[in-house]
Amino acid sequence: MASSKSDYWNQYYARPATNARPVPSQFAVFVAGELGGPHRVIEFGCGTGRDSLFFASYGHQVTAIDSSTTAIEHGQALASELGEKVDFIQADVNTPDLPSLITEAGDRTAIYARFFVHAITEEEQGTFLDSAAALTKSGDVMAVEYRTIRDQSGTKETDSHYRRFVNPADFDHAAAQRGFRVQYAVEGFGFAKYKHDDAYVARRLLVRD
Template identity: 25%
Template sequence: MKNPDEWDRAYAAAGLAFDVEPHPELARAVGDLPPGRAVEFGCGEGRPAIWLATRGWRVTAVDFSQVAVDRGRQVAERHGVEVDWQVADVQAYEPAGPIDLAVVLYLHIGSAEIATVLRRAAAALAPGGTLFVLGWDRSNAVAGTGGPRPADLLYDAAELTRAVAGLRVRRAEAVPQLGSADAADLVLTAYRPPA
């Protein structure tokens, strides 16, 4: 589903979740960072963006589904936080000014497309800024354990690392997927060296 209208229908059909607890890998990677400016690329309903806002971050959340963004606004209001919601194609979106944190969770749009998003996110990072990426690992396609198909939609550590050339990679590895006995996620964390 790469079409905004399809995603609008999918979000409209789902129940609205008000829980904004972060994925444990996100909390582990960025939970101790001092708040600054953050962007969540391909935010959907933006639960990570809202969680960051509750921790003092100034967050922009970007998605091409108007329904998802509207639903995220509702959840943010319920939590009493402000998020700058943007309806835009993440492949073309460029943050205004440097950011301290770029977050990409389960944005499965194809190898070339995710590389474009990651290059833009990396380019926007301020010195010392962090990039966090989490999604289905490509090993799932071989094992038949889960995630979207074709395999090109799944994450490959070497491909993601090449896309963020210029950053220092702290971690790029497959981890067990939360709640699954046999599927794997890929976690990538990287940062722009201080000037």
């Protein structure tokens, strides 16, 4: 399964690269406004680095992680072209000792994951949260946005993507078990529109106790 998922995402990102600065997601803009001063931002499921490049442009120290070799290569090339410093790491959420691959720096850390939680299994979600806990300390934050159980019947622009529709209460409980408490929570349509796909998503900003 891991191999087939990797092959799928490599093929998905095997489209012509662009040198244009990508427009950040609505969620990245929201999170940047909440962070205030510089953070070590660690993005899980970065794709080609759209949001990671945005955070780097605002002076954050950014590590961008994705399992797709193709996506990472595109992100690295674009960062070089735009003159942004982003540390891209090709790794899966199940990569052994993943936190040890990430550079330690700064006083504050933000874990960032947009449309990542619903693209992994429930077991992998637990592994992701374990890594988030290992990478953070009291006062650090985790920002996530994902499709919820109320999004199952909506139109999808990319039908072939693996999707797991997440119960926000279950996610909050799993995060709480790792020492994260919800500081901000909202759900609904209109937060992540893409063409005909208006996903019903949950947004969470959590703080590490």
